[in-house]
Amino acid sequence: MTNDGYTPVRLVTRRGGVDCRYYHIAGASKAVIWVGGVGGGWDTPARGLYPHLCQKLIKKEINSLRVRFRYPTGLYVSVLDVIEGIHFLEQQGIESVGLVGHSFGGAVVIQAGADSSDTVRTVVTLSTQSYGAEGVSRLKQGSSILLIHGTDDKVLPSYCSSYVYNLANDPKEIIFYKGATHGLDEPGEQVHQMVHDWLVKHL
Numbered sequence: 003m004t005n006d007g008y009t010p011v012r013l014v015t016r017r018g019g020v021d022c023r024y025y026h027i028a029g030a031s032k033a034v035i036w037v038g039g040v041g042g043g044w045d046t047p048a049r050g051l052y053p054h055l056c057q058k059l060i061k062k063e064i065n066s067l068r069v070r071f072r073y074p075t076g077l078y079v080s081v082l083d084v085i086e087g088i089h090f091l092e093q094q095g096i097e098s099v100g101l102v103g104h105s106f107g108g109a110v111v112i113q114a115g116a117d118s119s120d121t122v123r124t125v126v127t128l129s130t131q132s133y134g135a136e137g138v139s140r141l142k143q144g145s146s147i148l149l150i151h152g153t154d155d156k157v158l159p160s161y162c163s164s165y166v167y168n169l170a171n172d173p174k175e176i177i178f179y180k181g182a183t184h185g186l187d188e189p190g191e192q193v194h195q196m197v198h199d200w201l202v203k204h205l
Contacts, residue, residue: 007057014064018072020083025056026065029182032205033065033096035087039105042074047128049190055198062202067091077109077134084114087117092121092147101195102126105158109134112147112166115139124148124204125199129155129184132162138170146204147171147181150193152182153169175200 003106008023023044023046026033036052038045046052049156056066069087073081088099099121103111108130115122116137124146138147147170151163164197167176177196186193 013061013090015086020072020086021070022087025055025066027060027063030063030065031096032098033067033091034059034100034102034201035104036066036068037071037110038083039107040074044068044070048186048193051194051197052132054194058198063169064205065096080110081113081117084110085118088118095161097121098123100124100201100205106126106131112138115145120149126200128186129158129165130163131158132165135166136169138166148200149174152179152184152186154181155184159186
């Protein structure tokens, strides 16, 4: 384990390796997968949201797996990366999974949630794109979704989240942060608390 609280993990697939960072404690039955956008790497929105909550949720006995896309502009292959992450968590004894994605990653986690097992209990999107998110209506019955967007997003306008919200089944919630841009840095602390509380409640 690194000083930052995670264990580097490489998921070996027939399509190549998927690099991950696994924050975990023994005996946990819940976990969250976190993915970024087309920038690739270990990018995170909202002033370090991902590493912060990965460590904070451990205190609630919720593990976390950050997944780095192999090809961060390829929607289909990125969905497969997340599904591989779900399979890995299931092999670790995880029974309830949440998926969190920013920007392009929002569409990725929606598709992955729709195409995977009943293990996925909730999805959270941050400044999501609408392209590729049409499958939100296929999320398993009872799976919840939270959509967060800034009203001043110049990259992906907030109506992208409105479009997805209108397609989604209940339980669902949408939150707009006035004046917030694509990275959601302006309401960072509020986003941290909202996402934390949502995951604790819905997993």
